[in-house]
Amino acid sequence: MRSLFFVLSALAVMGLAFWAYRENYETQQVIKETEALQRDIAQMRASLSMLRAEWAYLNRPDRLRELADLNFDRLGLLPLRPEQFGLIDQVAYPLPDLPPIITSVEVVGKWEASE
Template structure:
C-alpha cells in the first residue's frame, strides 16, 4: 500500500514539475517579446525626437506654442547660476563657550 501511495505521489509530482517547466517557458517567451517591444519603442522614440524633426515642429507650431528653435548661444554656464542663500535661523538659547571663565585659583602671572 505504501509503495502504491509513493508511486501515486511521484506520478503527481512529475506532472506538476512538467507543468511548471511549461509555465517557465511561456514566461521566458513573454519576457523576450516584451524586450523586443521595448527595443521597438526605444527606436520609435529616437526617431520621433530627431533634432531636425523637432525644429520643424517648433517652426510649424510657433504661433500656437511660441517655441523658439534651440541655438548654441541659448545655453549658459553653470557659473552664471545664482543660487539662493539658505535662511539663517535665529539663535534662541545661546551658550557661552569661551575658554576664559571664572577661576578659583590665583593667576600665576
C-alpha cells in the same frame, strides 16, 4: 522479521514513487509557467523595440524643427545656439532657508584651548 522488512521496503518504494510522481507534475507545471513567462518577455521586448523605433522616428530633428516652425507663434521656440550655454560655476543656486531663531542660548564660563 523478514516479512516486516519486505513490507516496510515496499511501503518506502511506494511512498518514494508517489513523491516522484508529484514532483514530476509540479516540475512540468513550473516549466509551463516559465515558458509562458519567456513568451511574455519576448513579446514585451518586441513591443519595446517597436516603441523605441517609433520614438526615434517621432524625434527626428527635421520633424521637430518643422513642428517648432509651425507652432512658433504659440510657443516661441528658438533653435539652440552655443552662446546659450554656460559653465556650471555660473549657475546661481538658491541659498537654503534658515529657520528663525526662537530661543536664546546663554554662555557661561571661559573657553580654554587644550594644549
